[in-house]
Amino acid sequence: MSKITRRKALYLGSATLVAIVAGKTLTQPPTLKHFGSKKGLIYGSAGAYKRLSKDKEFARRFVAECAMLTPENDLKWRHIHPQPNQYDFSKGDWLLKLAQRHRLKMRGHTLVWHSGLPNWVKETVNSQNAEAILIDHIQTVAGHYRGKIHSWDVVNEAILVEDEHPLGLRKSRWFKWLGEDYIELAFRVAAEADPKAMLFYNDYGLDYNIAYDRKRQEAVLKLLERLKAKGVPIHGLGLQAHLSGAETRFNAEKLREFLADVASLDLKIMVTELDVSDQGLPYDYLERDQRVADVYEMYLSAVLDEPNVIGVVTWGLSDRYTWLSNFRPRKDHEPVRVLPLDRELTPKLAWESMVKVFEGLS
Numbered sequence: 001m002s003k004i005t006r007r008k009a010l011y012l013g014s015a016t017l018v019a020i021v022a023g024k025t026l027t028q029p030p031t032l033k034h035f036g037s038k039k040g041l042i043y044g045s046a047g048a049y050k051r052l053s054k055d056k057e058f059a060r061r062f063v064a065e066c067a068m069l070t071p072e073n074d075l076k077w078r079h080i081h082p083q084p085n086q087y088d089f090s091k092g093d094w095l096l097k098l099a100q101r102h103r104l105k106m107r108g109h110t111l112v113w114h115s116g117l118p119n120w121v122k123e124t125v126n127s128q129n130a131e132a133i134l135i136d137h138i139q140t141v142a143g144h145y146r147g148k149i150h151s152w153d154v155v156n157e158a159i160l161v162e163d164e165h166p167l168g169l170r171k172s173r174w175f176k177w178l179g180e181d182y183i184e185l186a187f188r189v190a191a192e193a194d195p196k197a198m199l200f201y202n203d204y205g206l207d208y209n210i211a212y213d214r215k216r217q218e219a220v221l222k223l224l225e226r227l228k229a230k231g232v233p234i235h236g237l238g239l240q241a242h243l244s245g246a247e248t249r250f251n252a253e254k255l256r257e258f259l260a261d262v263a264s265l266d267l268k269i270m271v272t273e274l275d276v277s278d279q280g281l282p283y284d285y286l287e288r289d290q291r292v293a294d295v296y297e298m299y300l301s302a303v304l305d306e307p308n309v310i311g312v313v314t315w316g317l318s319d320r321y322t323w324l325s326n327f328r329p330r331k332d333h334e335p336v337r338v339l340p341l342d343r344e345l346t347p348k349l350a351w352e353s354m355v356k357v358f359e360g361l362s
């Protein structure tokens with residue numbers, strides 16, 4: 001089959017599925033936003049200013065398909081706080097306007113992270129000034145977007161079991177400067193700066209039934225328990241869910257147990273950065289797309305069983321723009337096929353799998 005014919009076959013597949021699930025009652029365009037909202041879920045994607053502002057076709061599709069936008073990079077320290085006394089909200093504001101114009105909710109990503117720091121932080125921050133600098137950053141950034149953000153990833157990736165801290169904490173710069181308390185501090189300052197935003201702890205490596213992820217789950221759960229016990233204003237856990245099409249060690253029941261433990265702390269849950277790497281999968285792209293789609297379906301059908309899950313955000317919408325092109329490229333140098341839409345913005349089997357799960361058909 002030629003590439004074009006195969007693409008048409010996929011597209012027709014999607015159209016047929018939509019017709020089946022929608023019957024004659026389809027009054028909205030068949031988008032992930034539409035099918036998500038029927039299940040009471042927010043569907044969204046990460047998007048970067050440098051893509052959404054330049055690629056009009058992509059931006060149009062983005063706002064049609066998504067009910068939520070997570071700025072992929074533009075709110076990170078390096079971008080928004082490039083110099084000690086200089087904040088740059090221009091790109092974040094542009095994304096917020098786009099979101100507001102098309103009624104998308106906006107996530108905030110992220111206020112405290114070991115990565116994405118500008119050089120001045122690495123060069124000038126120390127144990128003496130770290131607290132004041134962190135507070136100023138959170139007050140200024142969360143304050144700037146006060147009332148406009150659905151949920152902030154207040155602290156991102158604070159667990160790293162390899163660092164051998166007894167509680168599994170990452171020995172990041174913030175940890176070295178301020179100890180574990182930097183986490184609690186960040187949530188308290190964010191809550192004051194934007195009392196309406198939901199405040200999330202966000203992390204990766206919580207998905208599979210492997211020793212590494214189990215240890216990470218345990219450390220995250222203990223961290224959440226400590227925060228709740230201290231009355232820290234935290235409202236949810238973000239599961240990044242950077243999955244792998246070649247990884248088979250998945251156990252839906254065990255994942256659900258973890259999510260139920262999180263939910264029992266009175267926390268909401270969101271899938272915040274979902275994608276499925278196709279590294280190690282066959283070249284043939286019907287087969288490849290099927291394997292990737294199966295992982296979307298397997299993962300989401302397990303996660304969405306948990307009633308406290310409120311939304312699903314993919315880390316990009318179309319294979320045209322994904323960090324996995326650089327981070328997990330294929331050995332055969334073929335473009336990666338890891339997101340719901342292909343590079344031409346045509347729905348792939350992964351898109352269909354998401355619809356199936358949203359429709360309760362899986």
Ligand code: 9MR
Pocket residue numbers: 072073076115116156240273323
């Ligand atoms: O996708 C993001 C990529 O464009 C950036 O270069 C990178 C560094 O800032 O961050 C990527 O997004 C990460 C997210 O912020 C946190 N979780 C892991 C994501 C993928 O690395």
